[in-house]
Every structure is written in structure tokens, then in C-alpha cells.
Amino acid sequence: MIEVEQFTLRNGVEWDEFRLLDAALQSWVYTHRPRLLRRTTAFGDNGAVLVVSLHGGTVVPEPPDSHGPDAAPLAAFDHAVDPASYRRSIWQDLD
Numbered sequence: 372m373i374e375v376e377q378f379t380l381r382n383g384v385e386w387d388e389f390r391l392l393d394a395a396l397q398s399w400v401y402t403h404r405p406r407l408l409r410r411t412t413a414f415g416d417n418g419a420v421l422v423v424s425l426h427g428g429t430v431v432p433e434p435p436d437s438h439g440p441d442a443a444p445l446a447a448f449d450h451a452v453d454p455a456s457y458r459r460s461i462w463q464d465l466d
């Protein structure tokens with residue numbers, strides 16, 4: 372399964388700051404998202420951010436709760452994202 376997230380950053384969030392937040396989340400998600408195989412973040416020319424996550428199995432887990440225990444990296448990442456721009460879609464691979 373493939374999870375695709377698209378968004379822009381909140382006003383005032385700098386790219387260098389976001390890169391640090393994404394690096395912290397990158398380590399965090401492998402522990403807190405079962406069956407996550409790979410996660411990649413990319414930036415578009417128009418200021419958009421794309422996160423693609425590959426999951427093993429036939430079900431993509433719901434996004435973790437940013438208010439849950441030990442969720443500081445997720446909460447900080449979420450705070451940098453403009454919530455009005457956030458889009459998430461799930462894709463089934465052909466295999």
C-alpha cells in the first residue's frame with residue numbers, strides 16, 4: 372500500500388526548520404507505524420511538500436495521534452503543516 376500526503380507549510384515556517392522536523396519524524400515513524408517499509412519527503416517548486424510512505428500488507432494504518440504518548444516529533448511536524456492544505460490518499464499497488 373502507498374500513502375501519499377501533500378501540503379504546504381504554515382506561514383513563518385522556514386525550510387531549514389522543517390527539514391529538522393522531518394528528520395526527527397523520519398526516525399519516529401519507523402517505531403510507531405506498523406509495517407512501514409519506506410518514507411520519502413520531497414519539495415515542489417511551488418512550496419508544496421509531498422510525503423510518500425510505502426507500507427507492507429494490505430492495510431495502511433491510520434495516522435498516529437499527535438497527542439499520544441511519546442508523540443512530540445509528530446506534534447511538532449503537524450504544527451508546521453498548514454492544515455487547510457493537507458491532503459492524504461491511499462493507493463493500492465498493482466502487485
